[in-house]
Amino acid sequence: MSVEFDRKIHATLADTKLQLAIYASTARLKDGRLSSVAPQTLPDYQELRTQANALKKHALENLDYYLEEFERNVVAHGGKVVYCKDGTDVADFVLALAKERGARLIVKSKSMTTEEVDLNERLEHHGLESVETDLGEYILQLAHEKPYHIVAPALHKTRYDVAEIFTHSLHVPSETVPEKQTAIARAVLREKFLAADIGISGANFLVADAGAVVLIENEGNARLTTTAPRIHIAIAGIEKVIPRAQDLATFLKLLARSATGQLLSVYTSFLAGPKRAGEIDGPEEFYVVLLDNGRTKLLPDRSKRQSLYCIRCGACLNTCPVYRKIGGHSFPWVYSGPIGAIITPQFMGVSHEPGLPFASSLCGACAEVCPVKIDIPKVLLELRSDVKKSETREKQNRLEKVAFRVFAWVMTHPRWYELAGRVAAAMAPSEDGGWIRTVPGIMNFGPLKAWLSQRDLPPPPPKSFRELWRRR
Amino acid sequence: MGKKRVSLFVTCMVDQLFPKVGLAMAEVLESLGYEVDFPEEQTCCGQPAFNSGYRGEARTVARHFLDTFEHAEAIVVPSGSCTAMVVHHFAELFTKEPDTLARVHALEKRVWEFSTFLTQVAEVEDVGARLDAVVTFHDGCHGLRELGVKDAPRRLLAHVRGLELREMLPAEECCGFGGTFAVKFAELSGAMAQTKIEAILRTGAQTVVSLDPSCLMQIQGVLARAGSSVRTMHLAEVLASR
Known part of the structure; x- marks a missing residue:
């Protein structure tokens, strides 16, 4: 384990205010999930999990086929598909497009994939303004922090923290009522939506047979991001592709319930191509960036590739007794909690933080709540073995x-x-x-x-x- | 018809640290008419090595377990975690050795966690125990999630005369032991145990019961450190009480 990892864990455990914030927020999400998947509410919950697992397995085993089908259908709708190897590729594409179109302002909806490649930092480095429009992400952008949680990025911030951040960054009087804080952010962000040249979103699902990007959200900011500016770029990991629109009947029943306990999120958007002749809404240009960034490295391993089934609901974080103690920022990369502990070593290499797969009591609570049935403890155990095998003579714990x-x-x-x-x-x-x-x-x-x-x-x-x- | 036979796999932890748990388990089984034997060659299931990433070493120990118990009719284990190691993880160790894998699959059907053996094989819920105590039950994670043990210990406890079971909330959250995790991430493991202890103390019970000696070692260790009078007991010890 690195000194840094150890230090962050210690600091989080010692911070009583932070401990309370993490515990209370994850408890709320955890309880929400429990009641929304209860047998009286969703009798076929276990069957849906089995089905979701089978669909993801099938999609990944035929990834080449479905990506090509997806691309054909996006192109048929007048959109374009761009394949990117890594974050540099993504930034180069966006920068080149922005330069060609004379774009300066970008609005963004929440996307872990863009966090993964530090997109904002890369764009800002080249003089573009990229504004997060999800409230939690916006708060964190102002505070110069990375997401604390896959679904609730500002989970660790109390309303008093938010008041301080707003006062400091937006020069507004201190406001501690959450509704009024939301109104402050809304007023700023509306102007950004109206002025933006490009909207960048992530994708919850890429539907191969429909050539559509599906986005789920609660705030409506993703809808504005993808329709108000004249250019929409959706950035997604290649593993997001699912075969058919009808498969959403399975995934949408599971995703919001597992994430927040909602039966469905407030908005579910199906975006297929730019606006057509005669339509008044929608972007003039529509791009889907398909990102690898290490994902294809997982494909040869029949067991560990199940890590790519993840639909980023965050349920494993909320139920994990380790995450609930050490929080999101103790983790060495943007993905935290049990899912972070299995994908980080695979995307970044096991030596990135060799202690990570060991930071688990293997209690299995994560696997129990995973809507796509990823056997996280099994993968953790395999990664522990990989860590030991990869250790060089100098780095290994000889005594152990x-x-x-x-x-x-x-x-x-x-x-x-x-x-x-x-x-x-x-x-x-x-x-x-x-x-x-x-x-x-x-x-x-x-x-x-x-x-x-x-x-x-x-x-x-x-x-x-x-x-x-x-x-x- | 001859006597029904069972073999004990007491686990290395019970052998070395908590021998009373093994004796209690033997007593309960004998009182139900079983002829109990203890294969002396037994040591450990290999889980410490497996969970620490040393699969080669785990495989060596697993093979020893196979040799020791190959001819046992039924093997009863006072631990959900060690049982799960044998019935779920041994197979992962021998994917490249079809012959050994076949031996593993033949064996795993005969390895039983103690409470499951009582309720499913011996088909008994009332073992005639008496213990005047208010107890709370801790679900060990591997027993609960890898073996699905939830009701069996509770049904057995429900028939213990003089005993009152008070469920803790949450009962299913990990105690933070996790094998080598407890020493590799000691502070974190200790923090998880604190949350568990708070749940235990809220019930007002004076005794914590579990199926796993390792969870009990963690829980009792933290209780002892805090100077608490709450004690821990393995389910076998409760069921052997008269």
């Missing part, structure tokens, strides 16, 4: 490696196992049968020290089970 070699030897030699157990028991400080709080300095290192930093240790019994069994 030797310890597990010894472990395997001892556990296959029962007499030595018994002897080792008795030696360890004899070395333990006897505290008249009570639990052990401290050990002599010479023993106080490594796992023993770590254990005792948090809790007491059981005293070794006078006789092991096998000794007692023999005397029965």
Whole structure:
């Protein structure tokens, strides 16, 4: 584990105000999900999960086919599809288009994919103004922070934090009532929508047979982003493609419920191509950017590629006892929580943060709530093995490696196992049968020290089970 | 007809740290008419190595387990987590060894978590236990989510005379143990345990019961550190109480 990862975890655990904010917000989302997928509300919930899993599996196993079908249909509607290898490719495309069209102002709706490639920073670096229009994302853009959560990016901010950010960045009087804060943001953002040349969105689904981009949202800002400016660019990971429009009947029943507990989100938009002759709304140009950025690296692995099934609902974050303690910013990349712990090492390489797959008690709560049934603990275990295999001689924990070699030897030699157990028991400080709080300095290192930093240790019994069994 | 036979896999943790749990389990099984045996070659299921990314080492230990228990009729385990290791994860270790994999699949059907064995194989809910105590039950994650054990321990507890079960909220949240996670991320593991302890203390119960010695070690360790008088008991110890 890196020092940075360790430091962030410690800092978050020590921040009581932050702990409360994370716990309360995730509890609200978690409870919302639970009631909206309850048997009396959604009797076929488990069947829908199975179906969603099968659809994603099928789509990924035939990714080339469905991407080409999607592209053909987008083009048939008058749109264009652009394939990008990485963030540089995406930025180059947007910058070139903006230059050609003389565009200066961009409005953006919420998109984790654009966060993944630091799109705003890249565009701003070249003198373009790129404004986030989702309220949470807007707050974070003003605060110069990355999303804390896949669905609720500003989950860690209280309304008092927001008041401070607005006062500082927008020079408005301090306002702590959420509705009034929303009105402040709305007034600023309306002007941006009207003046923007380009709207950039993400995509929740790319529908192959319809050539359509599907967006779900609650604020209406994605609708404005995709229809008010004369150019719309949707940026999506290649794994977002699904075969048929009718498959949405499965996914839309699951997505909002899993994310926020809503039966459906407030807006569901189907966007297929630019505005047609005679239509008064919609962009004149419509582009879909299909981003790889490491995704194709996952495809050869039959098990781990299920990580690409994710529909970014965030349910695994809300239910994860680790996320609920260490929050979103402790994670080494924009994707946090259990899903972040499995996709980050695969997109960025396992050595990016080798401690990440180990930061889990493997409780399995994530897999239980995943609407597309990704077996997250299984992938975490596979990644742990990958981390150990990839460690170079200098980087590896020699002591741990030797310890597990010894472990395997001892556990296959029962007499030595018994002897080792008795030696360890004899070395333990006897505290008249009570639990052990401290050990002599010479023993106080490594796992023993770590254990005792948090809790007491059981005293070794006078006789092991096998000794007692023999005397029965 | 001869006596029904079961073999104990007591787990390394029970063998070395909590032998009373193993004895209690044997007592309960014997009281139900089983002939209980303890294959002495047994050690560990290999989960510590598997969960730490050392699959080669885990495979070696798993193979030893296979050799030890290959001929046992039924194997009963006082841990959801160790049971899940055998019945769910052994197969992942031998995907490239078809012969061993076949042995794994033949074995995994005969490995039982203790409470599930009682309710499904022995088909008993009332084992004649008596314990005057207010208890709360902690669902170990692997038993709950990998084996689907939820009702069995509660049905068994419901028949213990003098016992009152008070559910904690939430009962299904992890205690933070997680094997080597508890020492690799000690502070985080401790914070998770605190949340669990708060849920336990809110019930007012004086005893925490679970199927997993490892969860109980974490929970009791934190309770002891806090100077609490609340104690932990394995389900087998409760069911062996008279």
